[in-house]
Amino acid sequence: MENNENVSKDEQVGFHKGALKTLAAERQELSKIVGIVEQLMNMHLEQLKELGVDLVAQAQNTQNTSQSPAQNTNTSSEPIENILNK
Numbered sequence: 001m002e003n004n005e006n007v008s009k010d011e012q013v014g015f016h017k018g019a020l021k022t023l024a025a026e027r028q029e030l031s032k033i034v035g036i037v038e039q040l041m042n043m044h045l046e047q048l049k050e051l052g053v054d055l056v057a058q059a060q061n062t063q064n065t066s067q068s069p070a071q072n073t074n075t076s077s078e079p080i081e082n083i084l085n086k
Contacts, residue, residue: 059083
């Protein structure tokens with residue numbers, strides 16, 4: 001919203017406060033969705049593990065074999081998307 005002489009300062013303040021309130025609510029809902037997605041992914045990982053497929057171990061193995069010994073100090077695992085697409 002541009003600083004327009006036709007719009008009072010109080011209207012501008014109200015507009016920005018309303019926008020922030022709406023965005024905060026949207027952020028909260030997005031956070032809930034991310035939490036649900038994480039739970040679902042963990043459930044699928046657990047089911048795969050029970051079936052004898054350990055994607056975390058595969059990711060670490062893939063990462064360890066693709067790095068030189070000097071680079072092996074990094075312990076972060078490869079994103080699951082990369083593992084599933086192989």
